[in-house]
Amino acid sequence: MNDNFLNSANAPYVAELFYKYSQEPNSVDSSWRNFFNSLNEDDLSVLGDFGGPEWKKRPSNIIDEISFDKTIRPAPHINIESFKSSTLDSIRALRLIRAYRVNGHLIANLDPLNISKKDYHLELDYKSYGLNDNDLNKEIFIDGSLGLEKAPLKEIIKILKETYSSSIGVEFLHIQSPEQKQWVQERIEEVRNKTIFTPEGKKAIYHRLVESELFEQYLDKKFLGTKRYGIEGGESMIPGIEQIVKQACIAGVENIFIGTAHRGRLTLLSTVLGMPYKSILSKFQGYLNDPNEVLGSGDVKYHLGVSSDREFEGKKIHISLVPNPSHLEAVDPVVMGKVRAKQTQL
Missing domain, CATH: 3.40.50.970 (Thiamin diphosphate (ThDP)-binding fold, Pyr/PP domains)
Structure with a gap:
């Protein structure tokens, strides 16, 4: 069985769990309640964006088709602890992606003479989010970010560097208009911030x-x-x-x-x-x-x-x-x- 238990089919389950937890903590199983309680504010913010951030919601028919009891239970074949571990990996990877969208331009290679070296920023280090070298080859569910449902961590980092920290820097998340933010993000991530010339x-x-x-x-x-x-x-x-x-x-x-x-x-x-x-x-x-x-x-x-x-x-x-x-x-x-x-x- 794939070690990555989280995917597009059961991500709405986690999203619904978190929604129920945020409305009434006692409505979810105690193990999930403890899991959510252990997350920090940034983790919870990313988890709240499962299925798309508020300014870029993607339609989901799956979540509409599931009926939940007062206490939500996962499918019986899923190992709960592994499922939580996969969820935590996804949260950490999505936080890394968000960090590159915000600060990736700070280490972009904008000096043609290579006099100034800016190849490291603490917030762009995957280890800052609880990931480590053992996770580099692990496939992680990233909920459609970067145009991918899931990818190995090293591939995610490679794409992020190509898109946000290559020879072109992009600073756009300060924009107030959701439509404008989405427009910029889609156009740079679809082509990894490269123009293909004929x-x-x-x-x-x-x-x-x-x-x-x-x-x-x-x-x-x-x-x-x-x-x-x-x-x-x-x-x-x-x-x-x-x-x-x-x-x-x-x-x-x-x-x-x-x-x-x-x-x-x-x-x-x-x-x-x-x-x-x-x-x-x-x-x-x-x-x-x-x-x-x-x-x-x-x-x-x-x-x-x-x-x-x-x-x-x-x-x-x-x-x-x-x-x-x-x-x-x-x-x-x-x-x-x-x-x-x-x-x-x-």
Whole structure:
């Protein structure tokens, strides 16, 4: 017989036991009453979430089909002590999962130079929850968490590290909206916080990165010493914004307004908004394509704004990059105002 006596079929039994206990302790058998009494507050909180937390309840037909006497009894073939041991293992594993959801980002590998080592946090150590090395190969019921009914502890830890403590950190449980929390959790846990790119997608990202880098190198050599606020170190911003614009367009968004800082602005103009290189370079050379482009005394190239239309999968989207003053934060209310005006107009 499998040492793990707890599974999706009898988890509702434990949930109902705990519910009865919380309402009236004497309604459950004394052995279970002693078991619940031995649990701390964090353990009880996890146990109360069997079947899903309050903000993410999963339907259960099993619990509705069971009728309970005043004193609830398990199925006769189940060893009660082993059943309790399996329940305790599940509670400990679920507490570990919750800890990673809350604090996993604290040991995420966010330093590309590997100067700062953050690979340990007390609350992310499975031994902090009463588990030990002998439990690593033990299959533990985790009630659908991480998309699994049950898994060996070492596999649970591996998935948690990949999802919450790899090269991307996610901090989301402070969010007040249950729907938003569920949305974030589902999307990062379903793919273990990794994006699978198609070969075509990788080529598109590579093309944008090379295009951005070569443009910056050209400006640096051709207009040496000219103030331009290059994108060096932030090149990945370009394919990122490109993907946001593309997905927004496919989803039906018709207008995007962007307010951005000076750094990387010229590259953003040339790539995402498609402003011709000729128009950008003419500004460096002091030429005007249009008399109306007179910027006025003291204005500079990296204040430029422009609008353009892009097309993705047969749909069009209008993008406006708002002109920026030297006081960068002043552009934020301008962007918000333009968006509000557009919403009113529509």
